[in-house]
Each structure stands twice: as structure tokens, then as C-alpha cells.
Amino acid sequence: MKRRTFLATTAAASCLRRSTAQPQVRRPNLLFIHADQLHVDAIAAHGDRLVRTPNLDRLVAAGTSFQRSYSANPVCCPARSAWYTGRCSSETGVVQNGLPLRRDVPDLGQWLGARGYRGYYAGKWHLPARPLKDSFTVLQEGTGLGEQCDPATSRCAAAFLRSYREPEPWFLNLGFVQPHDICHWNSSHAEPVPLPYPSLAGELPPLPANFEYDRREPETFIRSKRRRSHSLLWQEPHWRYYLWSYRRQVEMVDAELGRVLDAVEDHGDAANTVIVFSADHGEGLAHHQTILKSFLYDEAVRVPLVVCWPDELPAGVQDREHLVSGLDLVPTFCALAGVPAPPNARGRNLLPLLRGQAREWREFVVSESAVTGRMVRTPEYKLIQYEGDATAQLFDLRSDPGETRNLAAEAAQASVLRDLRGRLAEWTGTLEIAPVGERVRRRDDPDAADE
Amino acid sequence: MADEPLWPEFAAAALAQVRPPATPFDPQRYELRYRLWPTKARNAQQAARRASAGYLLLRREPLADGARLQVRQAAVQFSRETCHVAASLELANDALATPRRWEVESWMTAADGRETPLTRASESGELTADAWIRRAAGERRQPRAAQVTCGWSLFDALPRLTAAELRFDLLDELALLKPGHRLSPRGAATFKLASGPGALTWWEQLGPGLLPYSWWRAAEGPVLAAFSLARGFLLDPRAGEGVTW
Structure with missing residues (x-):
């Protein structure tokens, strides 16, 4: 069924629903799909002409895609802890991969499950010490290799969507692993080799415009990421082969997503199903000569966020204005479900934005990284700083969206720096920070326990 | 040394585990068993799991105007759950073993x-002269390219391939369209196999939605191994023991 047909079908279904004048509003089904390590711009509908993503494009065309969407913490476990609790990673205790989620903080599966939704999960969860079965009915738990797990995840999703018959609305979560397999690719290519496939020479993507960067970076970041990078020995051909390989892995998850979207269309209640798609974090993709994640440049911390609800929300919107966060998912899902958000959820309900009814919106968004790192981003500026680190980074994103000129040391920017630091301190002061052991604090690489 | 599927060290590690069939291979009627091989084992625990990551079983029988290929596939997840796929395909007698019609069922244990x-989910489908048709809860129909095949068909097609490049759209698992693939010969080499030295020819597959795959074929024989950077299939008569057709 083509998308045009899908929209026509769902529109007809919606008219029918309205004409029968049901007195009680039926709560929507909620489908949360996440990819792992998906760079927000490695999507054809977001402008990448070197990747084929017909299904991500299909989602973008059907809903609202937030272009200023930020991970709460750009590494797997911390980002997921924020998604599923609405709390900052410094509050959940999951400030690095492998750390346990605080027991007293409920997750979305538990919260919505206690309020009339049937929660199901397939795919990668990656929240240590919070067994998936304690929060959801598990269809499949995938972790490790995306190429091995993702087909199972999409098959489970399709089967579920075609066979669910219960009266209660469902909350289905799909955690795809790809394009996270790029981690394995990177670790396999620390020692660069000539291009193994000569016929690809003409297809290799160019380096990004911000491949060269301002070297005045925080020592914390240099120590934890730069000096340990698998890319230390790469030359331009190796970078470009990496860019080619990453896009193939994006295409893998796109294909699996297609199987799910087809099944959504088949399940008969597509008009009453909200799809939220995001990624836990991005991928360096050679911007600032980075690979992987767990740092606060946009390539790692800015993530896709698409929300679709046929008939109820506008389609084909690319929101380039509003700053949104992974923290916003809990309040949004709760609003969609018609239930209050858990206590101390930090994010905001996106529905007013999605409906075009928001009169005011947040002035800045904060992300955390590597225990001591924080980023505050306003519509104009971005500040990155690590506790105790002498070097901060300040970028004027209006004139420098690629974050190539660090303005933190410029006297003319002193008031901007002061203002951003004030906002960050104010925000941090509202948090209930979970204690972090010294051993964790000393561990350099927040990504170390990945998988 | 980087791990690349075409690199001799990488391929040698895989092929050293493979034992070609002792009896002559009949490309018309066969049963082949492959072990699923996750290539990236970063610790002992992962390495131990390599041995039980799953299997792919293929059974072919000739039909009057083509062949029937039965497929049993299992992909074991890290949580020890397993994704099972059972498929029955009717193949054309052509270079790509083009799937003409099929039924696929999948489930988790x-x-x-x-x-x-x-x-548990079931799908069926067919390739007509001008369309790819899939049927699950509804029917989807979309135009097809002139040359189309699926990964399972390539196992059947490889033993007959000559040294010319093939271009096709890949219907991955007969459900996911990945257009613009090419399968090209890369040459011949002798490797140490589990049964001794063996002369192999190899092919590379490049295209969207896949890391490069290398296919390794014995002279006058079946595919012995096919792998990408992350995952592969190794011929192993013990793979999927106890699975019934």
C-alpha cells in the first residue's frame, strides 16, 4: 500500500470514528521506535543524498521532524535512562554505560502499565539492573550485533501488530541496534588499510565541512575520546570509507523500519496509533574528526525525533526552531495516554508544539556527558564545559552551525558566557543528583561498557 | 590489520573451519547446512556463543520448470531467544535463481x-513480470526491476555463476527491498580448509543496506562460506541438527 493510500485509508477510518460519535475518547496506541547511534543528518529526507532511507523518509513525511532535538546524554545507557524516566542521567544514576538505574525511579513501561496500557518490548533495552521483563511484556530482547538482532525485532513487531486483539491500548517499544554496528567497524579498522573494494572509489562520500576544527577543546574530552580514538591513524580515504560504511548500516535499520511501518498500516488502527521515532545519540561521522559518541558536539548529541499521528497531527513538518530533548518523551507519552507524568519528570510535553499551539517554549536545552560534562544550547549559542576543566567551548550557532570557532576565550563574549553558565547552574540546581562513586568519576570513557 | 571480509587473514580464519562435502555436489538436488557465524567476538563469552548463534538450512529439489528451495533459519539472540524463519520458495531456472513465489513464516522462541x-507471522509473495507482490494482512504491489533476487537464492545461484558481474535488486528475506546490488568475481585462491587445501573462487557483493559480502565457492561445488564484516554463514553439516523439514 502506498503512503497516499495509507493516508486516504486512515482519513476514512478517522471520519468513520468521528461520525459514530463515541462518547468516550479512545486512547491511542503508542509506538516508540528507536535506532541506536543514528546521526540526525544521515537521513535522505534530512538532506543526505548519499544514503537511501525510503522508510525514514516516509516517517518524516508523515509527521513532525524536530531538527533541534538533543539527546539527554549522548551515550546508550544514560540516554535510555532519560528516555524512559524523564529524568536527567545525573538523576537516574546512569551517567555512564553499565551503571544501574535507580530503583525508586519508575520507567515508562511501569508507569503506563499501571495506567491501563499494555506494554510490549522488542529489541535493545540496555538499562542495567532494570530487567526488561519487570517493565514490559518481552517479545524479544536484542542486544549486541544489529545485523543479528534487528531482523528479529522487526519481525516481532510485525507479528505483534498483525495479531494484537486485546481491548486495551498498547505501548510497543522497538529498540533497533543499527547503525550501532559501526562501533565494530571502527574497532576493526584502527589500523587503516587501502580501500578493499576498488569499485567503491567513486562512491565514497566527501568529508564534512567541519572536518577541520578549532583545537581549543576541553582536556577531559581530549583525554577520554581523542587520544583513544580508533581513527588516530586514518587518512582521508579511510575516513571516507568509514562514511560509506556507516550509511550502509543506516540503510539496514531503514529497511527493518519499513517492515514495521507496513505492519502498522496493516493492523487496522493506524489512525489511532502515534509513532515516535528517535535515536539515543548520534555518530561522529568525521565532523571535528570524530567517530562514535559520548561527547557534546552536535554530531553526537543532536538526534532525530519524529512524531506521527495520522489525522491528529500535521504531516510533513520539519521544525527547525524549537529546542527539544530526550527528556520530553515521558511527558509527551503521558499526555498522549491521558495520564499525569511521573513526579519530577524534567522534560516538556511536545503536544502543544506538535499541534502548533505552543505560545512559549523553553529558552535552552541541557545535555550531560561523561559524568562531569554539560552542554547548554540556546537558539543562538552553545556552551560545552566539563567540571574542573580549564577549557570551555562556546559557539555562535547562527554564524557557525558547524561549531568550528571556539569563542569562549574572547572578551567580547564574556557576557554570553556568563549568561549561559548562569542558566546551566540554575538548571543543575533543580536536579536531584544521584551520588556517583569515585571509581566511576575516574573512569575516562563513558562509552567503555558499551555492550 | 583491519578486519575486512576479503582480507586473507580474515577469510582464512573462517574458511579453516569449513569442510567441503566429500561427495560430488549436485546443484539440482541438495541439502546444505550453514552455521551462522558472528565474526566480531570481542571476548571469550562472545566467542563461545559463536558456536550457537544460529543456522541456515537449504534444501533444493528440481521442478519441471524451476526448483523448490526450502529454508530453515534460526538467529539466536544474546538473551538466548531465537528468531526462526521457515520459507518455501519456487525458483526460476535463471542465473539469479529468481524467486517466483514464496511463503515465509517466522516466530520467536x-x-x-x-x-x-x-x-508468529506469515507472509507470501510473488514476482510477476512487472510487479513484486507481498501478502500479509493486506496486499502490497510495487514495480519490480528486471533483475531481482534474494539472499537465499544467491546460495543456489553461486555454484552456477560464470565470471561475469551480475546486477540486481535484493529482496532481503523476501521482504526488504535493497535496490542496486552487484555481485562481482574477485578471483581464485587456495586456502587451508578443515579437510586440507582447497582452491576457491570468491565474489564480492556490494549494494545499499548491506556491508560488503564476500562469497566463497569451491570448484564444482557449493558455497562454502559467505560473510560480511559482522556476520557470516559457514558450511557445517552439524548446523541445525535435529531440525525437521
Whole structure:
């Protein structure tokens, strides 16, 4: 069924629903799909002409895609802890991969499950010490290799969507692993080799415009990421082969997503199903000569966020204005479900934005990284700083969206720096920070326990 | 040294585990068993799991105007759940073993072997002269390219391939369209196999939605191994022991 047909079908279904004048509003089904390590711009509908993503494009065309969407913490476990609790990673205790989620903080599966939704999960969860079965009915738990797990995840999703018959609305979560397999690719290519496939020479993507960067970076970041990078020995051909390989892995998850979207269309209640798609974090993709994640440049911390609800929300919107966060998912899902958000959820309900009814919106968004790192981003500026680190980074994103000129040391920017630091301190002061052991604090690489 | 599927060290590690069939291979009627091989084992635990990551079983029988290929596939997840796929394909007698029509069923089993509720799905489909048709809860129809095949068909096609490049759209698992693939010969080499030295020819597959795959074929024989950077299939008569057709 083509998308045009899908929209026509769902529109007809919606008219029918309205004409029968049901007195009680039926709560929507909620489908949360996440990819792992998906760079927000490695999507054809977001402008990448070197990747084929017909299904991500299909989602973008059907809903609202937030272009200023930020991970709460750009590494797997911390980002997921924020998604599923609405709390900052410094509050959940999951400030690095492998750390346990605080027991007293409920997750979305538990919260919505206690309020009339049937929660199901397939795919990668990656929240240590919070067994998936304690929060959801598990269809499949995938972790490790995306190429091995993702087909199972999409098959489970399709089967579920075609066979669910219960009266209660469902909350289905799909955690795809790809394009996270790029981690394995990177670790396999620390020692660069000539291009193994000569016929690809003409297809290799160019380096990004911000491949060269301002070297005045925080020592914390240099120590934890730069000096340990698998890319230390790469030359331009190796970078470009990496860019080619990453896009193939994006295409893998796109294909699996297609199987799910087809099944959504088949399940008969597509008009009453909200799809939220995001990624836990991005991928360096050679911007600032980075690979992987767990740092606060946009390539790692800015993530896709698409929300679709046929008939109820506008389609084909690319929101380039509003700053949104992974923290916003809990309040949004709760609003969609018609239930209050858990206590101390930090994010905001996106529905007013999605409906075009928001009169005011947040002035800045904060992300955390590597225990001591924080980023505050306003519509104009971005500040990155690590506790105790002498070097901060300040970028004027209006004139420098690629974050190539660090303005933190410029006297003319002193008031901007002061203002951003004030906002960050104010925000941090509202948090209930979970204690972090010294051993964790000393561990350099927040990504170390990945998988 | 980087791990690349075409690199001799990488390929040698895989092929050293493979034992070609002792009897002559009949490309018309065969049963082939492959072990699923996750290539990236970063610790001992992962390495141990390599041995039981799953299997792909193929059984072919000739038809009057083509062939029937039965498929049993299992992909074991890290949580010890297993994704099962059973498929029956009718193949054309052409270079790509083009699937003409098919039925595919999939389901999950938990670590204890019991089927997981709500995970069983069935699909059927066909390639007509001008369309790719899939049927599940509804029917989807979309135009097809002139040359189309699926990964399972390539196992059947490789033993007959000559040294010319093939271009095709890949219907991955007969459900996911990945257009613009090419399969090209890369040459011949002798490797140490489990049974001794063997002369192999190899092919590379490049295209969207896939890391490069290398296919390794014995002279006058079946595909012995096919792998990408992350995952592969190794011929192994013990793979999927006990699975019934």
C-alpha cells in the first residue's frame, strides 16, 4: 500500500470514528521506535543524498521532524535512562554505560502499565539492573550485533501488530541496534588499510565541512575520546570509507523500519496509533574528526525525533526552531495516554508544539556527558564545559552551525558566557543528583561498557 | 590489520573451519547446512556463543520448470531467544535463481524453547513480470526491476555463476527491498580448509543496506562460506541438527 493510500485509508477510518460519535475518547496506541547511534543528518529526507532511507523518509513525511532535538546524554545507557524516566542521567544514576538505574525511579513501561496500557518490548533495552521483563511484556530482547538482532525485532513487531486483539491500548517499544554496528567497524579498522573494494572509489562520500576544527577543546574530552580514538591513524580515504560504511548500516535499520511501518498500516488502527521515532545519540561521522559518541558536539548529541499521528497531527513538518530533548518523551507519552507524568519528570510535553499551539517554549536545552560534562544550547549559542576543566567551548550557532570557532576565550563574549553558565547552574540546581562513586568519576570513557 | 571480509587473514580464519562435502555436489538436488557465524567476538563469552548463534538450512529439489528451495533459519539472540524463519520458495531456472513465489513464516522462541506469544507471522509473495507482490494482512504491489533476487537464492545461484558481474535488486528475506546490488568475481585462491587445501573462487557483493559480502565457492561445488564484516554463514553439516523439514 502506498503512503497516499495509507493516508486516504486512515482519513476514512478517522471520519468513520468521528461520525459514530463515541462518547468516550479512545486512547491511542503508542509506538516508540528507536535506532541506536543514528546521526540526525544521515537521513535522505534530512538532506543526505548519499544514503537511501525510503522508510525514514516516509516517517518524516508523515509527521513532525524536530531538527533541534538533543539527546539527554549522548551515550546508550544514560540516554535510555532519560528516555524512559524523564529524568536527567545525573538523576537516574546512569551517567555512564553499565551503571544501574535507580530503583525508586519508575520507567515508562511501569508507569503506563499501571495506567491501563499494555506494554510490549522488542529489541535493545540496555538499562542495567532494570530487567526488561519487570517493565514490559518481552517479545524479544536484542542486544549486541544489529545485523543479528534487528531482523528479529522487526519481525516481532510485525507479528505483534498483525495479531494484537486485546481491548486495551498498547505501548510497543522497538529498540533497533543499527547503525550501532559501526562501533565494530571502527574497532576493526584502527589500523587503516587501502580501500578493499576498488569499485567503491567513486562512491565514497566527501568529508564534512567541519572536518577541520578549532583545537581549543576541553582536556577531559581530549583525554577520554581523542587520544583513544580508533581513527588516530586514518587518512582521508579511510575516513571516507568509514562514511560509506556507516550509511550502509543506516540503510539496514531503514529497511527493518519499513517492515514495521507496513505492519502498522496493516493492523487496522493506524489512525489511532502515534509513532515516535528517535535515536539515543548520534555518530561522529568525521565532523571535528570524530567517530562514535559520548561527547557534546552536535554530531553526537543532536538526534532525530519524529512524531506521527495520522489525522491528529500535521504531516510533513520539519521544525527547525524549537529546542527539544530526550527528556520530553515521558511527558509527551503521558499526555498522549491521558495520564499525569511521573513526579519530577524534567522534560516538556511536545503536544502543544506538535499541534502548533505552543505560545512559549523553553529558552535552552541541557545535555550531560561523561559524568562531569554539560552542554547548554540556546537558539543562538552553545556552551560545552566539563567540571574542573580549564577549557570551555562556546559557539555562535547562527554564524557557525558547524561549531568550528571556539569563542569562549574572547572578551567580547564574556557576557554570553556568563549568561549561559548562569542558566546551566540554575538548571543543575533543580536536579536531584544521584551520588556517583569515585571509581566511576575516574573512569575516562563513558562509552567503555558499551555492550 | 583491519578486519575486512576479503582480507586473507580474515577469510582464512573462517574458511579453516569449513569442510567441503566429500561427495560430488549436485546443484539440482541438495541439502546444505550453514552455521551462522558472528565474526566480531570481542571476548571469550562472545566467542563461545559463536558456536550457537544460529543456522541456515537449504534444501533444493528440481521442478519441471524451476526448483523448490526450502529454508530453515534460526538467529539466536544474546538473551538466548531465537528468531526462526521457515520459507518455501519456487525458483526460476535463471542465473539469479529468481524467486517466483514464496511463503515465509517466522516466530520467536524463548530461552527455554517455548514459542513467544504474539510473535508468529506469515507472509507470501510473488514476482510477476512487472510487479513484486507481498501478502500479509493486506496486499502490497510495487514495480519490480528486471533483475531481482534474494539472499537465499544467491546460495543456489553461486555454484552456477560464470565470471561475469551480475546486477540486481535484493529482496532481503523476501521482504526488504535493497535496490542496486552487484555481485562481482574477485578471483581464485587456495586456502587451508578443515579437510586440507582447497582452491576457491570468491565474489564480492556490494549494494545499499548491506556491508560488503564476500562469497566463497569451491570448484564444482557449493558455497562454502559467505560473510560480511559482522556476520557470516559457514558450511557445517552439524548446523541445525535435529531440525525437521
